[in-house]
Amino acid sequence: MIASRSTFVTVIGIAALGLAACGPSPVDPKRQIGPNPYLPPIHQYLMPPMHVAKIVGWGPGETPTVPAGLKVTALAKGLKNPRSVYVLPNGDVLVVESGGPKAPVNRPKEFVMNWVEKKAHSSSKPGNRILLFRDTNGDGMPELQTVFIDHLTSPFGVVLVGNDLYVADTDAVLRFPYQTGQTSITTPGVKLTDLPGGPIDHHWTKSLTASPDGTKLYAGVGSNSNITENGMPAELGRASIWEIDRATGAHREYATGLRNPNGLQFEPQTHVLWAVVNERDELGPDLVPDYMTSVKEGAFYGWPYSYYGQHIDPRVKPQRPDLVAKAVVPDYALSSHVAPLGMVFNTGSGLPAAYHGGAFVGEHGSWDRQKMNGYKVIYVPFVNGRPSGMAQDVVTGFLTPDDKARGRPVGLALDSKGALLIADDVGNAVWRVSAR
Amino acid sequence: MAGDNPRSTASLAGRPIHAMLAPIPIVCFAGTLVTDLVYWKTATIMWADVSAWLLTVGLIVSILVVLAGIIDFFGDRRVRALRSAWIHGLGNGVALILAIANAFVHSRDAYTSVVPTGLILSALVVLILLVTGWIGSGLVFRHGVGVRPETRS
Numbered sequence: 001m002i003a004s005r006s007t008f009v010t011v012i013g014i015a016a017l018g019l020a021a022c023g024p025s026p027v028d029p030k031r032q033i034g035p036n037p038y039l040p041p042i043h044q045y046l047m048p049p050m051h052v053a054k055i056v057g058w059g060p061g062e063t064p065t066v067p068a069g070l071k072v073t074a075l076a077k078g079l080k081n082p083r084s085v086y087v088l089p090n091g092d093v094l095v096v097e098s099g100g101p102k103a104p105v106n107r108p109k110e111f112v113m114n115w116v117e118k119k120a121h122s123s124s125k126p127g128n129r130i131l132l133f134r135d136t137n138g139d140g141m142p143e144l145q146t147v148f149i150d151h152l153t154s155p156f157g158v159v160l161v162g163n164d165l166y167v168a169d170t171d172a173v174l175r176f177p178y179q180t181g182q183t184s185i186t187t188p189g190v191k192l193t194d195l196p197g198g199p200i201d202h203h204w205t206k207s208l209t210a211s212p213d214g215t216k217l218y219a220g221v222g223s224n225s226n227i228t229e230n231g232m233p234a235e236l237g238r239a240s241i242w243e244i245d246r247a248t249g250a251h252r253e254y255a256t257g258l259r260n261p262n263g264l265q266f267e268p269q270t271h272v273l274w275a276v277v278n279e280r281d282e283l284g285p286d287l288v289p290d291y292m293t294s295v296k297e298g299a300f301y302g303w304p305y306s307y308y309g310q311h312i313d314p315r316v317k318p319q320r321p322d323l324v325a326k327a328v329v330p331d332y333a334l335s336s337h338v339a340p341l342g343m344v345f346n347t348g349s350g351l352p353a354a355y356h357g358g359a360f361v362g363e364h365g366s367w368d369r370q371k372m373n374g375y376k377v378i379y380v381p382f383v384n385g386r387p388s389g390m391a392q393d394v395v396t397g398f399l400t401p402d403d404k405a406r407g408r409p410v411g412l413a414l415d416s417k418g419a420l421l422i423a424d425d426v427g428n429a430v431w432r433v434s435a436r
Numbered sequence: 437m438a439g440d441n442p443r444s445t446a447s448l449a450g451r452p453i454h455a456m457l458a459p460i461p462i463v464c465f466a467g468t469l470v471t472d473l474v475y476w477k478t479a480t481i482m483w484a485d486v487s488a489w490l491l492t493v494g495l496i497v498s499i500l501v502v503l504a505g506i507i508d509f510f511g512d513r514r515v516r517a518l519r520s521a522w523i524h525g526l527g528n529g530v531a532l533i534l535a536i537a538n539a540f541v542h543s544r545d546a547y548t549s550v551v552p553t554g555l556i557l558s559a560l561v562v563l564i565l566l567v568t569g570w571i572g573s574g575l576v577f578r579h580g581v582g583v584r585p586e587t588r589s
Contacts, residue, residue, distance in 0.1 A: 044544060044548060046537060046540045046541065047540050106485055107485050107488045107489070107543075108488050108489060108491075108492040108539075108543070109488065109543040112543075225545070226545045227545045227546050228481070228545075228546045229481060229484075229545035229546045229549075230481065231480075231481040231482070282544065282545060314547065314548055315544070315545055315546040315547045315548045315549075316546060316547060317479040317546070317547040317551075318479060
């Protein structure tokens with residue numbers, strides 16, 4: 001009997017070791033940054049690593065870390081899930097406090113996932129509103145704070161065109177009338193168009209920008225699953241960038257196959273639309289690298305059928321060889337699971353010359369690989385409207401040395417003095433990075 | 437007469453708990469194989485979801501079934517004296533380990549949560565259960581484990 005019991009324990013022990021230990025050898029993230037990332041073979045775990053940073057927040061006086069020549073200060077603290085920032089022409093800073101809708105449980109796995117995600121996100125109840133911060137004395141720091149627009153539905157993207165302020169809730173683009181200098185809008189928003197929202201709403205952040213001529217809006221609509229596990233009908237209109245006519249609200253899919261596109265921005269030199277995209281999970285710690293890319297009209301970028309061109313994802317059935325054949329390879333990989341959610345081109349001159357002309361990317365950070373990746377803001381140099389050279393870390397220190405999260409960067413913007421603003425959703429702060 | 441049969445120690449009002457609950461995981465794991473096969477053929481995600489739920493329920497009830505089985509096994513020397521009781525227990529132990537691994541495979545997303553590994557594991561579990569279930573029924577119906585005939589006057 002004793003023999004059989006210990007045999008049983010041994011068998012379970014070996015099985016557990018097998019689950020935990022066997023994994024591919026790690027890939028240096030640097031090999032996955034740039035136009036030609038190294039793509040290791042697919043590795044599907046029996047028990048995928050879940051390594052979520054426990055949130056500890058910022059202690060008194062603690063700030064992120066910046067290189068010499070820059071300084072960082074808190075523009076605002078004690079917020080409720082600040083997810084994105086937008087700067088109005090008069091210099092007022094809008095901060096979108098937002099949280100996603102409650103995730104449904106369709107499978108036993110989702111019990112576990114919801115619990116894990118809860119750990120990774122701020123425990124403070126999201127504001128689901130937009131705050132306004134005004135610097136009245138020109139020192140770069142705000143003296144006035146107001147609630148700009150209240151009672152929104154998981155808002156994320158904001159863009160102003162003329163006197164029309166557009167807010168992308170998770171389920172609709174709303175238009176609000178705005179006059180320069182206004183500190184609060186109480187007029188209810190008018191719906192320009194519906195966006196794919198609940199009931200699942202897996203990727204819920206809807207990024208928003210306007211074409212340089214102001215006639216069109218572009219909204220990032222993320223997929224409704226990691227990799228079609230909620231069925232293809234749930235993906236209608238998703239994993240794409242919508243082009244919305246500002247006058248009529250009519251829309252079409254401008255580009256597709258982009259799993260979770262965020263940080264939509266027009267590159268200032270070439271006037272081409274760019275996005276940062278969160279790629280798929282659970283193919284291993286080093287697959288699939290997230291990326292930033294110029295977005296070509298009518299192009300298909302692979303999701304769900306393939307990644308980086310014609311690399312087939314075996315989890316997707318039925319396959320679509322016709323679409324895979326025309327899948328476009330993205331421009332610039334950012335390495336795996338960094339979760340880029342914000343991007344801004346540095347059009348200003350407020351920061352040192354080393355940061356002129358390129359793009360800052362806010363990396364929310366990984367949760368499904370043993371060694372943390374992301375949790376920082378990086379700078380990607382651009383030459384002639386194209387990424388050129390290695391990305392470099394700009395704002396770090398969001399993780400403690402023992403992998404706990406003080407904060408996680410999300411949306412980015414440049415303020416009227418050319419300083420970089422960073423929404424930090426679990427640190428409940430907005431950071432301002434300026435020249436020293 | 438009654439005293440001759442091996443006793444079921446984990447029993448409720450004279451009914452063995454192990455035999456009462458064992459059908460639940462058997463049906464769940466057999467059902468998992470059926471819905472896996474349907475998903476393999478249709479790629480309709482609902483069937484993969486049903487498989488995952490069946491597996492989970494089967495595993496949760498299995499905890500009680502195993503506990504009752506272990507109590508019965510160690511509760512009466514006459515049960516342990518049966519060679520088939522050992523085979524039944526160890527075989528089900530293997531099936532359970534495979535079913536746990538299968539639950540992890542089924543927690544993957546979309547097609548590879550079932551095809552091919554999940555489907556193979558589901559089939560192996562059912563094959564093992566056919567054998568161990570056959571032996572288990574022999575323990576009751578041939579060896580009378582837990583059977584207490586009423587004394588007739």
